Amino acid sequence: MKVVKFGGSSLASGEQLEKVFDIVVSDPERKVVVVSAPGKRYPEDIKVTDLLIECAKKCLVNEEPKKHFDALIQRYAAIAAELALPAEIISEISDDLTTRLNADKSNPERFIDLLKASGEDNNAKLVAAFFCKKGLEAAYVNPKEAGLFVTAEPGNAQVLPEAYTELHKLRERSEILVFPGFFGYSKEGDVYTFSRSGSDITGAILANALKADLYENFTDVDAVFSVNPSIIDRPKEIKELTFREMRELSYAGFSVLHDEALVPAFRAGIPVHIKNTNNPQAHGTRIVAERDNTNGPVIGIASDEGFCSIYVSKYLMNREIGFGRKLLSILEDFGLSYEHTPSGIDDLSVILRENQLDAEKEKKIIHRIKTELQADEVIFEHSLALIMVVGEGMRHNIGTMARASKALAKANVNIEMINQGSSEVSMMFGVKEVDEIRAVKAIYEEFFAAVPV
Amino acid sequence: MKVVKFGGSSLASGEQLEKVFDIVVSDPERKVVVVSAPGKRYPEDIKVTDLLIECAKKCLVNEEPKKHFDALIQRYAAIAAELALPAEIISEISDDLTTRLNADKSNPERFIDLLKASGEDNNAKLVAAFFCKKGLEAAYVNPKEAGLFVTAEPGNAQVLPEAYTELHKLRERSEILVFPGFFGYSKEGDVYTFSRSGSDITGAILANALKADLYENFTDVDAVFSVNPSIIDRPKEIKELTFREMRELSYAGFSVLHDEALVPAFRAGIPVHIKNTNNPQAHGTRIVAERDNTNGPVIGIASDEGFCSIYVSKYLMNREIGFGRKLLSILEDFGLSYEHTPSGIDDLSVILRENQLDAEKEKKIIHRIKTELQADEVIFEHSLALIMVVGEGMRHNIGTMARASKALAKANVNIEMINQGSSEVSMMFGVKEVDEIRAVKAIYEEFFAAVPV
Helix, strand or coil: CEEEEECHHHHCCHHHHHHHHHHHHCCCCEEEEEECCCCCCCCCCCCHHHHHHHHHHHHHCCCCCHHHHHHHHHHHHHHHHHCCCCCHHHHHHHHHHHHHHCCCCCCHHHHHHHHHHHHHHHHHHHHHHHHHHCCCCEEECCHHHHCCEECCCCCCCCECHHHHHHHHHHHHCCCEEEEECCEEECCCCCEEECCCCHHHHHHHHHHHHCCCCEEEEEECCCCEECCCCCCCCCCCEECEEEHHHHHHHHCCCCCCCCHHHHHHHHHCCCCEEEEECCCCCCCCEEEECCCCCCCCCCCEEEEEEEEEEEEEECCCHHHCCCHHHHHHHHHHHCCCCEEEECECCCEEEEEEEHHHCCHHHHHHHHHHHHHHHCCCEEEEEEEEEEEEEECHHHCCCCCHHHHHHHHHHHCCCCCCEEEECCCCCEEEEEEEHHHHHHHHHHHHHHHCCCCCC | CEEEEECHHHHCCHHHHHHHHHHHHCCCCEEEEEECCCCCCCCCCCCHHHHHHHHHHHHHCCCCCHHHHHHHHHHHHHHHHHCCCCCHHHHHHHHHHHHHHCCCCCCHHHHHHHHHHHHHHHHHHHHHHHHHHCCCCEEECCHHHHCCEECCCCCCCCECHHHHHHHHHHHHCCCEEEEECCEEECCCCCEEECCCCHHHHHHHHHHHHCCCCEEEEEECCCCEECCCCCCCCCCCEECEEEHHHHHHHHCCCCCCCCHHHHHHHHHCCCCEEEEECCCCCCCCEEEECCCCCCCCCCCEEEEEEEEEEEEEECCCHHHCCCHHHHHHHHHHHCCCCEEEECECCCEEEEEEEHHHCCHHHHHHHHHHHHHHHCCCEEEEEEEEEEEEEECHHHCCCCCHHHHHHHHHHHCCCCCCEEEECCCCCEEEEEEEHHHHHHHHHHHHHHHHCCCCC
16 A cells, blocks of 8 residues: 655646546555645746745734635636536635634634645645546545644644554545645644645655555655756766665755655655656655665765854863763753764864854854863864765775765865764765865766766 | 983983983083983883882781882992992982881872882982082982972872972072972872873973973984884884874874873973984984974874774754763763764764773663663674874875775775864774774875885
């Protein structure tokens, strides 16, 4: 049995819904369909979710949301018209939206969640109606009735353990189930949405609860690329990667899907298949627990800029028990999360995202480290990029570092930092931001291009 | 003005003292001579300090220390006889030792310190007597009178700030001053010794206090080697290295001198010159604040074994503020000091010396990390070696990592870990202990040998 999730662009129009229908019926294993709200039809289009947020904000300042309300109904109506669906579905959606707009606004965040969630919820009803009209035995599933219980955290709901037991019962249903993504219900019966990519989360939860054999995630790309296509023109596609590889890659720049969303599938060992609604014949990318290691040590390269480092030196630092821990405590006091801590004998650097900092904070941090830890030197360095080179194949492949560092040297890139050894499937290079693209190109050439020697 | 320190082997016999005398008089800048206790004359010989410790222990269990007492006096007497010194010096030393043996034993550690310190103290008197007999205007300096005040920590005394002011007054003296190394006096007037290589510490304190131009440290090697000579036969000698380079090298296996001992000289910016008493013509090794960077990126390679790593993985670890700090806190609770913490996205490894651990402790640590941090995996890996590749020249030398990692790959060494980027003058490789010697040889060949391509 497969859980199939479709993203917003796959559901943006009647034409897209026809593709979705064809995909669902082409494989009898596709029993549960998780849907997003209608996305963009063309680059300047507005997503239904964004319209809903605007609409909710108007209501909260007591403005008339009629314009937004009409625009929303118009989006559903356009799809319904394209697919010649009966008028009832639109009046049902309209009634639902009206009820939500009149709901309790004493908790503004909860009200926004209630509105936002309607995008997926009403779209699921519309998709189910469409499937039925096409003669499929299909049904909309109400997440409340199905038992998708979550914590009462607006915009960041967490699934509750009992939800898995409740949702498992959906296996007894014989129809194709159309399940709205993005939200669940608190024990008190209120709607709360997940964090970004919330429909991916719903799909992963269902795949786990229903013990699916596969979680198919339909989006609008043929596959995950081995490197950012804005750096390398038409890079190699990744056919299969492990969860670990995806995590390492997602860290810096890989945004095909929000990796945290896959946790429930990952925990249950269910493979995820990323496919293209617009080109379902394409192989796509499978994310698996383990893979055969046949195609070289490196599967992908990710990079991201906007990092800085705090360099702290103190003579005889390495004899001081607790120095590193105290340094991290100070950063924690400022609410900073850090990425890496390369260390020498008498020095320690902390790499972190620089958007967490400003000049004022930096001054305070330097002061505290100097006074509390009696550090000799505390220096901020800005504008660093991190490059992750990832692949299960490098686990015991002698010489991968030599190849990567030689490629960087040939491209005249100075390596500011190397962090390698904890994860066996990645090596990380820190370089200056100005060197980032040159560095990524050099590593890609080394591992992916058939370079004549 | 120069402070000159002589180690135990340079003072083990009358023949050695003649060399010391020649060295001192050959340069009128050599005004302060710091002496150790007489060391070994031949490999099976017993150092005076070791005899003193044995002697103190006998006294503490109320045994008759006569045998040790006689052996001690015999050592000094042999030197005095060789140099035809007057008998008074030996009776003076004998009286001093008798007084110490009868001292208060209520604090055993303090009593041991009092005995241990006599080795340097009496040797300084003997050396001063010898210098005077040779017609030199020389004088023994009593550290108590000179004001070398220290904390009351047996075996680990720390110099007190006021000592520098007091000792500075020695500049007014015109004679060659012979100063005993290894100990000072508490404000209460009790003797306390420094930690190991304590005479080096005394020399560095005096160099600082007296604003010396140079601190000469005479030992029994021609120079510091670029790599451990038990791994590479007759390796290149280091003519000049910076304090930073020395610190990085001393970390793992370089034991020509105890680097912490040099802190007072380092803080005052006074260069240290390591020379050979038995071959004073040899260039030796200068340790300086900065050096001209002319001879390649790497100046030395050090390695040490006996490390282990604790690998901790947890899915989505990098989103948890405080994870690293909490992990280090747990290790701190066990009194463990750690060396490095390479990190991936969802994992973190801590490298530490494995002699701090046993099976019981490891079990407890794994348990605490698993329960308190909800880690997915906690794994100890043993028998790791760390290799430090050090050189100011690698600061902005593109390609050093490529050369080093390629050399390791060619030698079929798997790199378990790389830590590079905090210190600009070193890169660290973690390898399996079985690969250590092969790895060091490969890196030495790459950077030091003129290898035909």
